[in-house]
Amino acid sequence: MTVRKLRFTDEQIEAANSVNILDYARNSGYSLKQVSRNSFKIPKYGGLYIDSNGHKWYWFTRDKGGGAIQFVMEMEGKTWVEAVKRLLGLSNNIEVFTPKHKATKEEKGEMILPEKNNTYxxxxxxxxxxxxxxxxxxxxxxxxxxxxxxxxxxxxxxxxxxxxxxxxxxxxxxxxxxxxxxxxxxxxxxxxxxxxxxxxxxxxxxxxxxxxxxxxxxxxxxxxxxxxxxxxxxxxxxxxxxxxxxxxxxxxxxxxxxxxxxxxxxxxxxxxxxxxxxxxxxxxxxxxxxxxxxxxxxxVRNIEISQQNNKDIEERNEVQELII
The missing domain is CATH 3.40.1360.10 (Dna Topoisomerase Vi A Subunit; Chain: A, domain 2)
Structure with missing residues (x-):
């Protein structure tokens, strides 16, 4: 049996990523709090902010962010393909879901610095x-x-x-x-x-x-x-x-x-x-x-060009003095 890979057109991908993240979050069961004229926050998510235009988001405690596709991937644990499919279906059927909290992170081990070279x-x-x-x-x-x-x-x-x-x-x-x-x-x-x-x-x-x-x-x-x-x-x-x-x-x-x-x-x-x-x-x-x-x-480039121009002028002046 041949498995056909799902492919999206550039227009479909653009449409998915242009979905308003604020609208998506509201319809997906999140509570939103406006914290400034330019941004909203999802409370209890450790600094997860969404820009007021709904085009981008950033999660400070996880150092992650991006557009609508990345938002669905991160918040729902979906693959890129699943996220695009979900977003493309929003105009017809908005499915309310319970956000999945990721498992507690394992305790970090000791950081070991990379091996040094014998030169700098x-x-x-x-x-x-x-x-x-x-x-x-x-x-x-x-x-x-x-x-x-x-x-x-x-x-x-x-x-x-x-x-x-x-x-x-x-x-x-x-x-x-x-x-x-x-x-x-x-x-x-x-x-x-x-x-x-x-x-x-x-x-x-x-x-x-x-x-x-x-x-x-x-x-x-x-x-x-x-x-x-x-x-x-x-x-x-x-x-x-x-x-x-x-x-x-x-x-x-x-x-x-x-x-x-x-x-x-x-x-x-x-x-x-x-x-x-x-x-x-x-x-x-x-x-x-x-x-x-x-x-x-x-x-630095402009300084070097200026210095070279000044040097050229000085050399021309020296040559002229010798000719005279």
Whole structure:
């Protein structure tokens, strides 16, 4: 017997993913609470927010989000095909269901850092030459054991607890061609961020370690020496790391959100603002491009072009003086 695989047209997939998540949630038996002009929350689900336009959602405690298809998959435990089928049938027959709670997570084991390479050259070349991070900053973080190179030539970024024990680590391939390979080390605890500690009452919050380092590189380019804010990387847009960092540093009064200049960054910034604005002064520093590394690469490129142009002018002047 031949089994025919179910295939959806692009139009069907688009139709499924364009279903209003708020309407779906209401018709599926969820209670919704509007928490701001731009978002709703499903109570008792650990920070599960839905944008007021009904097009996207984000679950902070699970660091998951997306559109309507992903919502059905996550909340009902359905496969992608099942979720699309369910959403395509909404216009005719909305089935009320009881959300399935996932089984309690197994206790995490010990995080074991990836094996170190016998060199740092690939990480150094990638961060300095490709990402244009300040050289002295890269070496400082290597010396502080916050960055190293694993045996696969990838960058490893480490987050420590107050006792100096590594609790979180993420990795990012150093290849500049093809798809980047990235992720978190098994049993990492995202509540312990990759960070550069400060001594002011302000914390700058970034999505990734590279964006954090890019921001600090800007300060060095512009010779800003009085910056002493705390800087942390969330490793996503969930506030898990921020929550712990604020608990560990009760002197902090201000939060500057430096998340990406895209929908996810804006959504994450809005949710963090809603959660913390009663206790902290919150502002947002938005990069010109998608993120601060994109801005840094552009700035360094322009500086190099300007320096080369000035050099060419000087050489022409020297030649003219010799001719005269």
């Amino acid at each position: 050259k690939h990480v150094i070349a990638y961060l300095i030459e490709t990402r244009r991070i300040d050289k002295s900053l890269v070496y400082d973080l290597i010396n502080q054991k916050k960055i190293y190179e694993n045996k696969y030539k990838s960058c490893v970024f480490i987050g420590y607890d107050k006792e100096g024990i590594p609790r979180y680590a993420s990795f990012r391939s150093t290849n500049t061609k093809g798809k980047a390979y990235r992720g978190d080390v098994k049993n990492s605890d995202k509540s312990f961020p990759f960070c550069v500690e400060g001594n002011s009452d302000t914390v700058n919050v970034f999505e990734s370690p590279i964006d954090l380092m890019s921001y600090l590189s800007f300060l060095r380019i512009y010779d800003i020496t009085d910056f002493n804010n705390h800087c942390i990387s969330l490793g996503c847009i969930s506030d898990t790391a921020l929550e712990r960092y604020l608990e560990d540093n009760p002197n902090i009064k201000k939060i500057i959100l430096c998340l990406d200049n895209d929908e996810a960054g804006s959504f994450g910034s809005e949710k963090i603002k809603e959660k913390y604005e009663d206790k902290y002064t919150i502002s947002r520093h938005v990069p010109k491009g998608k993120d601060f590394n994109e801005d840094l690469v552009e700035l």
